[in-house]
Amino acid sequence: MYKKGENMENKKFNRRRFIKSGIMGLAGTAAGSALLKAGPKSTNLTSVEKENFIYRTLGKTGIKLPIVSMGVMNAENPNLVAAALDSGIILLDTAHGYQKGKNEEMIGDVIKDRKRDSYVLATKVAYSKDRKTGLYPPDKNVQSFEDEFNISLKRLGLDYVDILYIHSFWVRETVFFEPAMKFLEKMKKEGKIRFKGFTAHRNEHEMLDAAVECGIYDVVLTSYNFRQKNKKEIGEAMGRAAKAGIGIVAMKTQAGAYWDKKRQDPINMKAALKWALQNENVHTAIPGYTAFDQLELDLTVMEDLTLTPEEKADLRLDEGKASAGLYCQQCGKCEEQCPSNVDIPTLMRRCMYAYGYKTLSLAHSTIEDLGSHLPCTDCSSCSVKCPNGFDIGQKVQDIIRLKTVPKEFLA
Numbered sequence: 001m002y003k004k005g006e007n008m009e010n011k012k013f014n015r016r017r018f019i020k021s022g023i024m025g026l027a028g029t030a031a032g033s034a035l036l037k038a039g040p041k042s043t044n045l046t047s048v049e050k051e052n053f054i055y056r057t058l059g060k061t062g063i064k065l066p067i068v069s070m071g072v073m074n075a076e077n078p079n080l081v082a083a084a085l086d087s088g089i090i091l092l093d094t095a096h097g098y099q100k101g102k103n104e105e106m107i108g109d110v111i112k113d114r115k116r117d118s119y120v121l122a123t124k125v126a127y128s129k130d131r132k133t134g135l136y137p138p139d140k141n142v143q144s145f146e147d148e149f150n151i152s153l154k155r156l157g158l159d160y161v162d163i164l165y166i167h168s169f170w171v172r173e174t175v176f177f178e179p180a181m182k183f184l185e186k187m188k189k190e191g192k193i194r195f196k197g198f199t200a201h202r203n204e205h206e207m208l209d210a211a212v213e214c215g216i217y218d219v220v221l222t223s224y225n226f227r228q229k230n231k232k233e234i235g236e237a238m239g240r241a242a243k244a245g246i247g248i249v250a251m252k253t254q255a256g257a258y259w260d261k262k263r264q265d266p267i268n269m270k271a272a273l274k275w276a277l278q279n280e281n282v283h284t285a286i287p288g289y290t291a292f293d294q295l296e297l298d299l300t301v302m303e304d305l306t307l308t309p310e311e312k313a314d315l316r317l318d319e320g321k322a323s324a325g326l327y328c329q330q331c332g333k334c335e336e337q338c339p340s341n342v343d344i345p346t347l348m349r350r351c352m353y354a355y356g357y358k359t360l361s362l363a364h365s366t367i368e369d370l371g372s373h374l375p376c377t378d379c380s381s382c383s384v385k386c387p388n389g390f391d392i393g394q395k396v397q398d399i400i401r402l403k404t405v406p407k408e409f410l411a
């Protein structure tokens with residue numbers, strides 16, 4: 001799926017990056033340009049440490065990574081993933097559910113001719129929980145984890161992944177959910193994973209502390225950004241987790257991508273990423289990029305984490321109550337308010353993905369996940385109030401609008 005104008009951008013990007021990577025000779029030659037045109041299958045460069053990048057070790061896994069990795073979730077262009085790897089990115093982050101499996105398939109195509117030790121692959125499996133309690137049903141076995149994961153391995157064309165996360169824990173008990181732990185242990189024993197992890201989108205600090213207490217997890221993928229109200233607590237918990245040897249990967253560093261509701265006022269992405277990475281307990285971050293210029297911008301972060309006075313000002317760190325814009329804090333304080341029991345935090349997160357990151361495939365899956373009827377359609381006005389200034393009523397309307405977009409426009 002290539003977009004108009006991308007070839008030109010692709011060439012510009014690669015030329016600049018290859019200059020920085022010290023392999024200008026290749027990019028500047030006919031062979032280099034053929035390589036760029038031919039796509040992922042023809043590239044097979046083993047990652048080498050780049051002098052100008054900052055590296056950190058992912059806790060007790062011992063994996064040394066550049067501080068910027070790639071969240072592949074929104075990417076649809078295999079050449080972009082290939083360019084990221086060729087530029088020195090090592091960790092690719094995906095999930096069983098992203099783009100209904102196409103994301104893993106695309107990555108599989110990109111990596112299939114590359115040396116297995118030239119990249120680190122992380123994916124995720126999910127298992128539905130009670131959304132009120134955040135708990136797994138106690139009587140359920142977790143065969144579905146294994147079934148999902150086997151499909152993921154097949155799509156990726158791999159015998160094993162480096163990191164397997166269980167998706168989205170937000171209550172302490174799930175960290176200790178025995179069937180899930182046993183599943184991870186089993187996968188490790190069978191050589192299908194190297195390291196065990198989980199992801200945390202809410203209550204991040206509690207989840208990090210629970211991971212330390214539990215002791216079986218090697219890596220935690222957690223939300224972390226300059227707009228979070230509990231960022232201090234998360235930062236402190238990261239310190240404790242890192243001290244215990246847990247590898248910490250940061251996500252959602254871009255905090256919704258826009259300041260304003262109308263999406264006219266973009267967040268300074270470079271500054272936001274620098275802010276998260278200034279915490280040395282963040283071993284790497286997985287910003288999602290969908291274009292070559294975004295990749296290039298993110299790579300430049302690795303050369304210097306200092307926030308310039310302008311960047312500091314851009315982050316509005318001194319403005320106590322900046323507009324919530326598209327960033328839902330996932331605090332759950334709205335949960336009990338909806339008379340129709342709508343899962344508002346999930347809906348708001350999806351809305352942020354669809355509108356903030358402008359990913360049509362995510363918009364598409366949001367609509368599908370909503371099923372045939374969303375109770376909000378029958379509400380004359382939304383009675384739910386967000387204490388963090390997130391405009392739930394407006395976002396609900398945005399989601400309803402998505403439902404009227406013909407499917408073919410979102411494919």
Ligand code: SF4
Nearest residue numbers: 328329331332334386
């Ligand atoms: S919409 Fe508001 S109250 Fe609800 S989870 Fe998001 S930030 Fe919290």
Ligand code: SF4
Nearest residue numbers: 338340376379382383
């Ligand atoms: S619009 Fe109505 S149904 Fe939808 S979240 Fe608001 S109160 Fe609940």
